[in-house]
Amino acid sequence: MLAGLVEALAGDGGRLSLLSRHASQHPGGFDCDYHDAEGFGRALAAASARNGPVDLAVAWFHTLKIAAPRMLAEQVSGRMFQVLGSGTADPAHPHRLAAAAAVADGLADCQLRQVVLGFRIVNDRSRWLTNDEISAGVLDAIRTDRPTSIIGQVEPWSARP
Numbered sequence: 564m565l566a567g568l569v570e571a572l573a574g575d576g577g578r579l580s581l582l583s584r585h586a587s588q589h590p591g592g593f594d595c596d597y598h599d600a601e602g603f604g605r606a607l608a609a610a611s612a613r614n615g616p617v618d619l620a621v622a623w624f625h626t627l628k629i630a631a632p633r634m635l636a637e638q639v640s641g642r643m644f645q646v647l648g649s650g651t652a653d654p655a656h657p658h659r660l661a662a663a664a665a666v667a668d669g670l671a672d673c674q675l676r677q678v679v680l681g682f683r684i685v686n687d688r689s690r691w692l693t694n695d696e697i698s699a700g701v702l703d704a705i706r707t708d709r710p711t712s713i714i715g716q717v718e719p720w721s722a723r724p
């Protein structure tokens with residue numbers, strides 16, 4: 564879902580590292596499974612060795628209850644954009660955003676930003692975001708640099724698809 568964002572960032576001419584299970588199919592890619600903390604650490608170290616310190620990170624993890632999000636935050640000297648599912652905005656769980664932000668607790672060099680994936684209502688019909696909308700929304704969040712950005716909408720919560 565972030566492929567469009569990767570293309571846009573690559574076009575900016577900076578040094579880009581991609582970390583995922585099949586990332587080495589792409590330039591700047593380092594294969595790793597974020598459930599495997601040792602392997603994730605090796606991929607992070609290899610990325611830093613090739614590209615230097617991380618001044619901008621965009622992170623999507625299916626769960627934050629693993630070591631990898633904190634390990635990434637510890638490597639960031641700049642901004643880290645944490646992409647979060649719409650469940651983070653569920654009013655029945657008002658502490659989820661703050662809980663997610665804890666990955667950067669106490670890390671003076673890591674400036675955390677949060678990007679919540681919402682939904683869209685078009686012609687009275689509610690639907691989830693497309694991959695292009697997600698990539699464009701994260702790019703916009705990077706450019707506008709708000710502490711928290713919502714792509715689409717999360718209110719009213721009862722209107723989600």
Ligand SMILES: NC(=O)c1ccc[n+]([C@@H]2O[C@H](COP(=O)([O-])OP(=O)(O)OC[C@H]3O[C@@H](n4cnc5c(N)ncnc54)[C@H](OP(=O)(O)O)[C@@H]3O)[C@@H](O)[C@H]2O)c1
Pocket residue numbers: 564565582583584585586595596597598623625648649680681682690691692693694697
């Ligand atoms: N709110 C909305 O409108 C909306 C819309 C779309 C998606 N979403 C949510 O966004 C999430 C992601 O969607 P998606 O379809 O793009 O998911 P996905 O394909 O499962 O994963 C996204 C990326 O994460 C990487 N990845 C997955 N598991 C990994 C692992 N264990 N270690 C390292 N990298 C891993 C994948 O690359 P590799 O295969 O190379 O590992 C892929 O590039 C979903 O949970 C979905 O519910 C929300």
